[in-house]
Amino acid sequence: MMDIPTHANALLVVLPNGEPHPDAVVLLHAATVLGLELSRTVLALESQRRLAAEVLLQAVDGRVGVAELENRLLSFGVPAQHFVVVSIAADDGEQLANVHVDLWRHGLSAACLRRFNTLHVAVTADVTDDMLLHCAAPKVLIGVSSPTSATGIQRALQESLWALGSANGNAMNLVRYADGPSWLGLTSFEEGTALVQRLLGPIFMTETSTLTQLWFALQIHEAMHN
Numbered sequence: 001m002m003d004i005p006t007h008a009n010a011l012l013v014v015l016p017n018g019e020p021h022p023d024a025v026v027l028l029h030a031a032t033v034l035g036l037e038l039s040r041t042v043l044a045l046e047s048q049r050r051l052a053a054e055v056l057l058q059a060v061d062g063r064v065g066v067a068e069l070e071n072r073l074l075s076f077g078v079p080a081q082h083f084v085v086v087s088i089a090a091d092d093g094e095q096l097a098n099v100h101v102d103l104w105r106h107g108l109s110a111a112c113l114r115r116f117n118t119l120h121v122a123v124t125a126d127v128t129d130d131m132l133l134h135c136a137a138p139k140v141l142i143g144v145s146s147p148t149s150a151t152g153i154q155r156a157l158q159e160s161l162w163a164l165g166s167a168n169g170n171a172m173n174l175v176r177y178a179d180g181p182s183w184l185g186l187t188s189f190e191e192g193t194a195l196v197q198r199l200l201g202p203i204f205m206t207e208t209s210t211l212t213q214l215w216f217a218l219q220i221h222e223a224m225h226n
Contacts, residue, residue, distance in 0.1 A: 014030075076122075087163070093114060
């Protein structure tokens with residue numbers, strides 16, 4: 001067993017099949033080569049993380065087509081027809097910096113987008129709750145959307161955020177949208193949207209009407225004094 005240079009959390013373990021055992025010089029050389037390969041892997045993961053973040057940002061903003069998004073997700077190893085969006089919130093956003101690496105170590109490819117202290121992850125719908133809790137930092141909250149495809153990524157983000165709010169409101173570590181408890185007496189983000197529209201819709205309409213009337217009044221005043 002030997003430490004791998006430049007990687008404090010990695011070890012070289014050799015199980016010889018027979019005699020003689022490799023000497024220390026050979027083991028050191030092997031550890032150095034593995035260290036270089038690990039460095040290249042880390043750089044590749046970081047490059048993919050940055051690219052995936054940009055793609056997800058464009059997707060949730062509606063700035064990328066479905067076909068292109070499907071191709072990009074597949075290139076990141078995420079099944080474009082059967083994935084979930086996972087929203088993970090922490091008090092300190094830096095706690096979420098290595099979630100994509102921990103998922104990769106467990107054989108799960110993911111596309112991640114971090115906004116402040118919340119990380120949004122597109123990952124295979126087969127991911128288990130235990131795996132998400134294991135790969136996420138301690139004391140985080142996790143909301144998971146229903147399984148979706150590339151066409152439904154915006155809705156999936158709404159679902160994962162709703163589930164995240166439900167996890168926070170019900171003092172739970174992880175909530176799945178389809179199975180989670182109610183939040184503020186509501187069971188879905190559609191109900192929440194309807195409530196906001198019912199309560200605040202008339203105010204928005206009144207404000208819009210008032211601004212329109214004010215604009216017309218200013219136009220008339222300007223016309224009369226020119």
